[in-house]
Amino acid sequence: MVTSLAGRAESRTQAKILGLLRDEGPLSRAELADRLVVSRTTVAAETARLAELGLVSDAGPAASRGGRRSTLVDLGSGLRFAGIDIGATSVNVAITDGRLTVLSRASEEIDVKVGPERVLALALELTRKLAARQEVAKLAGAGIGVPGPVDFNGGLPVSPPIMPGWDGYPVRDTMARELGCPVLLDNDVNLMAMGEQHAGVAKTAPGFLFVKIGTGIGCGIVIDGQLYRGVDGCAGDIGHMRVEDFGPICACGNTGCLEAFFSGSALARDAMSAARGGRSPVLEERLREQGTLTAEDVGIAAAHGDPQAIQMVRDGGRRIGQVLAGLVSFFNPGLIVIGGRVAMLGHLLLAEIRGGVYRRSLPLATSNLPVVLSELGEEAGVIGAARLISDVLYAVR
Amino acid sequence: MVTSLAGRAESRTQAKILGLLRDEGPLSRAELADRLVVSRTTVAAETARLAELGLVSDAGPAASRGGRRSTLVDLGSGLRFAGIDIGATSVNVAITDGRLTVLSRASEEIDVKVGPERVLALALELTRKLAARQEVAKLAGAGIGVPGPVDFNGGLPVSPPIMPGWDGYPVRDTMARELGCPVLLDNDVNLMAMGEQHAGVAKTAPGFLFVKIGTGIGCGIVIDGQLYRGVDGCAGDIGHMRVEDFGPICACGNTGCLEAFFSGSALARDAMSAARGGRSPVLEERLREQGTLTAEDVGIAAAHGDPQAIQMVRDGGRRIGQVLAGLVSFFNPGLIVIGGRVAMLGHLLLAEIRGGVYRRSLPLATSNLPVVLSELGEEAGVIGAARLISDVLYAVR
Numbered sequence: 052m053v054t055s056l057a058g059r060a061e062s063r064t065q066a067k068i069l070g071l072l073r074d075e076g077p078l079s080r081a082e083l084a085d086r087l088v089v090s091r092t093t094v095a096a097e098t099a100r101l102a103e104l105g106l107v108s109d110a111g112p113a114a115s116r117g118g119r120r121s122t123l124v125d126l127g128s129g130l131r132f133a134g135i136d137i138g139a140t141s142v143n144v145a146i147t148d149g150r151l152t153v154l155s156r157a158s159e160e161i162d163v164k165v166g167p168e169r170v171l172a173l174a175l176e177l178t179r180k181l182a183a184r185q186e187v188a189k190l191a192g193a194g195i196g197v198p199g200p201v202d203f204n205g206g207l208p209v210s211p212p213i214m215p216g217w218d219g220y221p222v223r224d225t226m227a228r229e230l231g232c233p234v235l236l237d238n239d240v241n242l243m244a245m246g247e248q249h250a251g252v253a254k255t256a257p258g259f260l261f262v263k264i265g266t267g268i269g270c271g272i273v274i275d276g277q278l279y280r281g282v283d284g285c286a287g288d289i290g291h292m293r294v295e296d297f298g299p300i301c302a303c304g305n306t307g308c309l310e311a312f313f314s315g316s317a318l319a320r321d322a323m324s325a326a327r328g329g330r331s332p333v334l335e336e337r338l339r340e341q342g343t344l345t346a347e348d349v350g351i352a353a354a355h356g357d358p359q360a361i362q363m364v365r366d367g368g369r370r371i372g373q374v375l376a377g378l379v380s381f382f383n384p385g386l387i388v389i390g391g392r393v394a395m396l397g398h399l400l401l402a403e404i405r406g407g408v409y410r411r412s413l414p415l416a417t418s419n420l421p422v423v424l425s426e427l428g429e430e431a432g433v434i435g436a437a438r439l440i441s442d443v444l445y446a447v448r
Numbered sequence: 449m450v451t452s453l454a455g456r457a458e459s460r461t462q463a464k465i466l467g468l469l470r471d472e473g474p475l476s477r478a479e480l481a482d483r484l485v486v487s488r489t490t491v492a493a494e495t496a497r498l499a500e501l502g503l504v505s506d507a508g509p510a511a512s513r514g515g516r517r518s519t520l521v522d523l524g525s526g527l528r529f530a531g532i533d534i535g536a537t538s539v540n541v542a543i544t545d546g547r548l549t550v551l552s553r554a555s556e557e558i559d560v561k562v563g564p565e566r567v568l569a570l571a572l573e574l575t576r577k578l579a580a581r582q583e584v585a586k587l588a589g590a591g592i593g594v595p596g597p598v599d600f601n602g603g604l605p606v607s608p609p610i611m612p613g614w615d616g617y618p619v620r621d622t623m624a625r626e627l628g629c630p631v632l633l634d635n636d637v638n639l640m641a642m643g644e645q646h647a648g649v650a651k652t653a654p655g656f657l658f659v660k661i662g663t664g665i666g667c668g669i670v671i672d673g674q675l676y677r678g679v680d681g682c683a684g685d686i687g688h689m690r691v692e693d694f695g696p697i698c699a700c701g702n703t704g705c706l707e708a709f710f711s712g713s714a715l716a717r718d719a720m721s722a723a724r725g726g727r728s729p730v731l732e733e734r735l736r737e738q739g740t741l742t743a744e745d746v747g748i749a750a751a752h753g754d755p756q757a758i759q760m761v762r763d764g765g766r767r768i769g770q771v772l773a774g775l776v777s778f779f780n781p782g783l784i785v786i787g788g789r790v791a792m793l794g795h796l797l798l799a800e801i802r803g804g805v806y807r808r809s810l811p812l813a814t815s816n817l818p819v820v821l822s823e824l825g826e827e828a829g830v831i832g833a834a835r836l837i838s839d840v841l842y843a844v845r
Binding site for chain 1: 606607655667669671676678679680681682684686688689690700702770774775778779780781809810811812813815816
């Protein structure tokens with residue numbers, strides 16, 4: 052089947068119909084009229100037009116509500132979004148349907164430091180390959196995440212510390228031109244938070260914090276179901292919060308930053324040092340075999356009961372917990388989700404984080420506060436990216 | 449003149465007219481119609497009704513817009529609100545007009561620890577005395593602030609650490625019954641933030657943090673012109689954020705909390721210790737004269753060039769700056785206002801706070817970030833309290 056998606060919603064009512072169908076699945080015209088507080092005649096006219104545009108289609112008979120049996124309306128089966136998650140060391144792409152279910156995914160390693168031309172070329176190549184495999188003639192839209200601060204309205208990265216060459220590069224507009232569809236750009240952590248809200252553990256949480264522990268550390272802030280970006284769009288930059296007066300020098304030039312103590316790169320550094328210093332037999336052996344060590348090796352060594360590796364995870368969890376305890380006192384969130392590749396260290400890490408949060412925050416703020424691991428893992432970013440663009444096209448925000 | 453205020457706004461349009469008149473002063477009916485996007489006929493009918501209720505009155509001819517000259521509408525000259533700010537050691541009350549200009553104020557010292565009955569009796573006495581002096585027959589509404597966490601919807605304090613006997617006490621409903629008008633209860637710091645937004649330095653800031661340094665330390669969070677209270681209503685509790693692993697034991701039972709190092713009570717404690725230990729001749733003399741010392745004495749000693757007192761202020765400012773730097777990274781606010789009694793230590797304190805914030809936060813987040821002292825000082829709380837209740841009666845929120 053070749054998807055030929057002619058149009059986009061032409062009115063706010065049309066967009067709102069699409070939004071309801073995305074989040075709740077097929078609905079009858081009567082239900083749509085009730086939910087949107089408009090007449091059934093309006094719904095009939097608007098869904099007819101959406102069907103012409105290929106954006107909705109009929110989906111069998113609805114359950115009877117008395118009277119004439121009506122037909123369910125569903126999102127057009129040809130609606131396709133792309134979610135593109137550019138990380139520090141890889142590009143992840145997914146094609147989703149209109150309800151943001153991932154249909155296919157591809158990822159490839161690349162260092163974001165090689166600059167925007169090469170990274171975006173790879174992102175385009177992966178997207179086009181997936182679209183061709185799925186026989187998508189035209190994408191409805193694409194969301195893109197990058198690992199650094201973003202000027203959301205301008206669609207470009209702003210002084211991103213780990214992305215040399217990307218400062219001010221018109222990522223959104225370049226990709227929109229290449230893909231021929233609407234594109235939005237955001238910080239990768241914000242997108243992971245949106246992904247977790249759409250399809251993960253934060254589905255029913257109106258307000259929560261999503262903490263990504265990857266190469267660096269960042270935080271997505273959701274208030275009343277919406278991302279909070281701060282006045283300059285750089286809210287959530289918790290990797291550079293101070294945990295000690297002294298400590299390893301951070302990429303930002305300061306000492307004592309959280310992510311200089313605990314993050315993917317900090318763990319790799321400490322693992323190398325432990326292996327070379329003979330303090331961890333397991334890491335020493337893995338270094339001999341692989342030539343290098345990453346945060347994952349620390350997780351494997353900890354799972355093997357290596358005391359040094361376990362200590363690294365616990366120290367890191369304690370420091371994350373300490374910072375989060377402060378944020379709980381300040382922000383009083385309803386849920387904290389821990390994600391990112393380093394979060395895959397799992398329950399040993401989570402236990403330390405929880406200990407720190409519950410020990411230090413105001414009792415009132417923690418009495419109903421779950422601190423949990425991400426449910427979506429690597430998919431959080433691409434689902435969030437698709438959600439970002441669909442929110443706009445469906446006028447959910 | 450005896451104010452006899454018969455009624456309240458009966459429709460959303462009426463309330464919105466009152467809100468516009470509060471924030472912008474007298475407007476013509478034509479301007480009101482434009483601003484509210486309703487017909488002039490509607491405005492004429494609604495203002496006529498509001499005039500009958502004593503809520504608006506005519507205020508002379510408007511500037512000509514061509515055609516027949518229209519008359520300005522102003523808030524009724526008899527509209528009166530009460531703002532009641534209950535602090536740790538005093539009760540402050542103000543009577544304001546409809547535009548929240550303070551007409552008269554009274555305050556009296558009382559320890560909040562003596563419990564709700566006695567403190568609220570004093571608050572009522574002061575309010576009634578002021579109302580009698582101003583010949584107010586009936587208040588349009590009253591806002592009340594208390595120095596602890598508040599269940600805003602329930603109108604009562606929740607486990608307030610420095611307010612024994614107040615936990616769960618129905619402050620809002622008790623006061624509404626006694627005053628015979630609508631009452632709302634909030635945390636004192638939130639009200640100071642609203643006051644600063646209404647009449648102070650944050651007037652044009654859509655989002656900002658208000659940091660109160662008083663007996664304890666707290667923070668009001670304003671996002672898009674609205675208070676952010678957190679899921680349990682206890683957001684902004686920054687006094688218990690950790691600044692060191694060890695340190696003086698805090699009222700909350702932990703060590704290393706910000707307010708155990710620097711706050712009104714911490715400064716008083718350190719001043720006593722410096723005076724008794726012979727480390728500060730100025731404080732020693734003041735202790736001999738007064739029998740005790742407060743944070744104000746530290747300010748006076750610092751102004752006299754006492755090195756020990758200056759050091760106390762600088763250490764405190766540095767720690768506040770350190771905590772705020774973290775919050776700037778997390779929250780990316782557009783403005784930080786420093787208020788509360790200890791903030792009156794002034795520019796020596798402010799310089800240290802700024803140093804900490806600008807040194808440690810992400811450059812993007814601080815490039816346009818003013819850190820300033822409160823403009824309203826002691827009036828912030830009572831103006832904010834009046835604003836809280838008027839926002840609801842005027843349907844501004």
